[in-house]
Amino acid sequence: MCIVFDASSHEDGQLPLNDSIWPGVNLNPNIFHPIISFRLNTIAIAADIERAFLQISLHDEDRDAVRFLFPELGSNQTAAYKFQVYRFKRVMFGVNVSPFLLSATIKYHIEKYREQYPAATEMLDTCLYVDDVISGADDISQALKISKDADNHKNCQHITEMEFKQSNTDENLEKGRI
Numbered sequence: 001m002c003i004v005f006d007a008s009s010h011e012d013g014q015l016p017l018n019d020s021i022w023p024g025v026n027l028n029p030n031i032f033h034p035i036i037s038f039r040l041n042t043i044a045i046a047a048d049i050e051r052a053f054l055q056i057s058l059h060d061e062d063r064d065a066v067r068f069l070f071p072e073l074g075s076n077q078t079a080a081y082k083f084q085v086y087r088f089k090r091v092m093f094g095v096n097v098s099p100f101l102l103s104a105t106i107k108y109h110i111e112k113y114r115e116q117y118p119a120a121t122e123m124l125d126t127c128l129y130v131d132d133v134i135s136g137a138d139d140i141s142q143a144l145k146i147s148k149d150a151d152n153h154k155n156c157q158h159i160t161e162m163e164f165k166q167s168n169t170d171e172n173l174e175k176g177r178i
Helices: 032-040 060-066 098-111 118-127 140-157
Strands: 043-048 067-071 083-088 132-137 173-175
Touching: 032 043, 032 118, 032 132, 043 140, 060 067, 060 083, 098 118, 118 132, 118 140, 132 140
Parallel strands: none
Antiparallel strands: 043 132, 067 083, 083 173
């Protein structure tokens, strides 16, 4: 199940969450750069950061901003609903700041390995658009080296593509307080 938080909804006379928080700057490259890089090379490289947003935890003090009510399961449809308060523990879809948080987190982690894996770091820094990598290489050996180095980034920081453990709802939500 993928929960999408509608941070643009609001009650009459109230501000929605998306109008109340700064969305951050756009840290994604101009989309033409990854597309041109992809098209100009002999070998194509494409990857995806699986469950990218759900891999970023929110600080405990920030979780109250993303509280929501959910009817208790098993509530009798004829009686008044009983509601439970939950708070997201992870960056969620539907909030205007989420793309910034994802990009800033990725850039922070890949920068640590610029000297160790310069080609992979450059590719991830310039050809990563949100959670997708689209790039290329001149030959298969260069593509394999970049791919291996990018995978080493993942092993060091749990942050780039390939396979990640599946997140379940308990890891992404916690019961909160009103």
